Amino acid sequence: MNHSVQSVLLAEPRGFCAGVDRAIEIVEKALAKFGAPIYVRHEIVHNTYVVNDLKTKGAIFIEALDDVPAGATLVFSAHGVSRAVQQEAAVRGFRVFDATCPLVTKVHVEVANEVEGTMGQLDSGIHLVEDVADVARVAPRQTNKLAVVTQTTLSVDDAAEIAAAIKARFPKVREPKQQDICYATQNRQDAIKLMSAQVDVVIVVGSPTSSNSNRLAELARKLGTPGFMVDSADDLQPEWFGQITRVGLTAGASAPEILVTQVIARLKALGAVSVQSMDGSPETVKFPLPKGLRPWSEDDLVVSESL
Ligand code: SF4
Numbered sequence: 001m002n003h004s005v006q007s008v009l010l011a012e013p014r015g016f017c018a019g020v021d022r023a024i025e026i027v028e029k030a031l032a033k034f035g036a037p038i039y040v041r042h043e044i045v046h047n048t049y050v051v052n053d054l055k056t057k058g059a060i061f062i063e064a065l066d067d068v069p070a071g072a073t074l075v076f077s078a079h080g081v082s083r084a085v086q087q088e089a090a091v092r093g094f095r096v097f098d099a100t101c102p103l104v105t106k107v108h109v110e111v112a113n114e115v116e117g118t119m120g121q122l123d124s125g126i127h128l129v130e131d132v133a134d135v136a137r138v139a140p141r142q143t144n145k146l147a148v149v150t151q152t153t154l155s156v157d158d159a160a161e162i163a164a165a166i167k168a169r170f171p172k173v174r175e176p177k178q179q180d181i182c183y184a185t186q187n188r189q190d191a192i193k194l195m196s197a198q199v200d201v202v203i204v205v206g207s208p209t210s211s212n213s214n215r216l217a218e219l220a221r222k223l224g225t226p227g228f229m230v231d232s233a234d235d236l237q238p239e240w241f242g243q244i245t246r247v248g249l250t251a252g253a254s255a256p257e258i259l260v261t262q263v264i265a266r267l268k269a270l271g272a273v274s275v276q277s278m279d280g281s282p283e284t285v286k287f288p289l290p291k292g293l294r295p296w297s298e299d300d301l302v303v304s305e306s307l
Contacts, residue, residue, distance in 0.1 A: 004271040005241050008264060009199055011191040011250035012280030017184030019101030020045045020254050022287045023078035024054070026099040029293040030073055031058050034095070039068045041085065042077040044099060045254040046210040048231050065089060073097070078254075080104045102287050103182040107149050110176055114147035131158070135165040147174040152182040153212040153253070155219060156189050183285060184253045185212050192216050192250060195278060196225040199248035201240055204229045205259045206252030213252025220248070233262040238270060247272065 023044050030038045036058025043051050043061060051061060059075075065088050068074055073095040076085070080100040089096050100108075111126070127138045140146060148166050150159050159181055166173055196202055202220035206213020206229050213229055220227030225248070230236055241247070247267055251260050264275055288294065 004243055004245065005247050005267050006244050006272065007246050007274040007276070008267050008272045009195060009246065009248045010260075010264075010275065010277040011188070011195050011248065012278045013184075013187050013191060013283050014249075015205075015251040015253070015255055015257050015260060017101075017182070017253035018283070018285040018287050019078050019103060019182070019184070020050075022289065023075075023099035023101070024050060026097050026289060026293060027054050027059050027075055028057070029289065030075060030097055033293065034073045038073050038075060039094075040075045040077060041065070041081060042079065043209070044075065044077050046079075046213075047207045047252075047254040047256070049256060049259055050254065065092060065094075068092070068094060071095075075099050078104070080108060097290050097293060099290075101152070101182075103152050107152060107180045110147075110149050110180070114149070114174065129162060129166070132162055132165045135162060135169055140170075143170050144172060146170050146172065149176060150180040151211070152180055153185045153215065154181055155215045156181055156186055157219075184283070185215070187283065188212065188216055188250065188253065189219055191278065191280060192219050192248075193223065195248045195250070196220045196223040196227075199225060199246045200242065201225065201245055202227040202248040202250065203236070203240075203263065204250055204252060205231075205255040205263055207231050207254070210252045210254050213255065216250055216252060230263060232259060233266040236263065236266050236270075241270060 027038060027040060027044055037060045038058060040054070040059050040061050042063060044054060055061070062068060065085065070093070074089055076096065076098045078099050078101045125141065127140060129135050129138055148163065163175065192202065202217065202225050204213050204217045204227060206216070208229065208231065217227035217229045226240070228240055249260065249263060251257070
């Protein structure tokens with residue numbers, strides 16, 4: 001059978017979110033300001049291309065702080081680090097820039113507030129539930145003072161189902177005022193819901209380690225459209241496409257647009273004659289850089305009330 005792609009529909013929004021944009025900019029600005037090498041704890045964001053690109057620019061990715069020499073500049077990745085790592089970095093006297101996404105920090109603060117407020121301790125009494133079956137099994141020591149938070153990059157629908165099961169089993173549970181799943185995860189999943197009915201196959205650009213990218217491919221499949229993830233254009237398999245195939249293309253929050261452009265070129269080589277973008281408003285969320293890496297005018301801004 002001849003495999004032929006007919007058209008490509010691009011999801012809107014797709015690709016980089018504000019947290020990823022900021023994390024990469026922190027490493028690049030630190031390299032520009034302090035010179036290579038800059039040490040980065042864990043993959044700065046879960047994308048192979050981004051990590052390799054920063055390596056060539058002088059970033060060194062490490063897991064254990066033992067691998068960081070005295071006096072070095074260290075960046076914490078967009079996913080955040082434990083308190084133990086923060087404390088160790090402070091004791092060792094590194095110059096630290098925290099690239100944890102502010103929306104991840106928001107969830108960490110919720111956990112700290114709830115746990116301190118209800119149990120008076122931070123390091124125990126936390127239970128991980130990954131599906132409704134886990135909710136039936138979980139055995140907290142008490143059920144009067146419980147609170148729930150979620151990871152920022154989950155499936156919106158699965159999280160709602162799990163939250164409902166928690167509420168049914170523990171009616172007194174405290175829920176966050178606003179949902180923890182971030183705007184970028186929500187918007188990319190909403191776009192897949194709109195897109196999947198209009199295409200025969202959904203391709204998600206994203207690395208296997210990227211939670212939100214995996215959720216996008218999974219959602220397409222749940223909606224009845226085959227969904228595949230590619231880390232780069234080389235991963236595209238011609239046998240995914242039938243004779244006349246409309247392809248939906250999106251990218252997880254950590255996947256750069258250059259990879260989308262390369263995938264489009266490959267789809268054109270497989271026959272695509274039209275590439276269209278879905279309607280949708282671009283995202284405008286932007287997070288400020290940490291102090292010490294902002295443009296001088298912002299770092300040095302002095303507000304005088306006497307003027
Ligand atoms: Fe932040 Fe959401 Fe992006 Fe994760 S996916 S870095 S939580 S904006």
